[in-house]
Amino acid sequence: MSKSLYTLLIIISFCFSQTANASFINILYDHTDAFAQVTYDPGVVSNPGTTLDTFSGALFPSAVFGGYDLSGDRSATIPIPGTEFADTTDYSARNDARLVSNFYRFGVNLGTSAPSQFGATGSASAETDLSLRFQVSDGNSLMDLFAAYEGNAPVQLILYDETLGVTVEDLAPTTFSQDSANGVVLYDNHIYSLTGSLYAFTPLSGDPSSNFGFRFEDGLVLAGVPEPGTLTLMLAGLIGLGMFRFGKKS
Secondary structure, three states: OOHHHHHHHHHHHHHHHHHOOOOEEEEEEEEEEEEEEEEEOEOOEOOOEEEEEEEEEOOOOOOOOOOEEEEOOEEEEEEOOOOOOEEEEEEEEEEEEEEEOOEEEEEEEEEOOOOOOOOOOEEEEEEEEEEEEEEEEOOOEEEEEEEEEOOOOOEEEEEEEOOOOEEEEEEOOOOOEEEEEEEEEEOOOOEEEEEEEEEEEEOOOOOOEEEEEEEEOOOOEEOOOOOHHHHHHHHHHHHHHHHHHHHHHO
16 A cells, blocks of 8 residues: 555544544524614713614634624713813713633623713613524534523523424523523534524613523534535545555556
């Protein structure tokens, strides 16, 4: 046996050993819309208007989670009649998606560092809508989910098994609490959809917030993973090519 063919067979054996006991999460659809916004109305403040930050697109365009950090923060000045001075007020609308302790966490949070808005009116809001569709292959797997309601900000996270046509988990806490589901079984060759939503609003009063998150267990690979059948065909082709070259040399 030639040295090149022997090397090829070693590489192929290594690939099989690395994939034989691993499940895959194959992303079929991935889209998220999110925004964070603060508006000051005309009348009291000298600089009314809106600050808006948005995101729309895929969070797993490759095997790496993208995430985002949106800021609708806005400051305003309030002239003090009869003087050259002005008070300053501010409000913050934050919306982020980031990886925390292996969880893909999504959160909205509104609030201010000023003790009072000094008569200013307006609103702050933030919203997230996640839609993820994926297929499990090469064995069963597991995932964890949570949804936390920390203020007057509705939150919901739904895992749906499209293959069986049933809702697997529906997390929607309505009080200051967290719902979670750990060790949820994802079955081999099943297609799932995961939808999540967050919404927070305030008329420049209070600090509503909420968040949800999920993670895949067992060292799953996200996006860009060949189907097992495709991988097998590729390896078979490499073996055939190696044998053909070996035969010609012989």
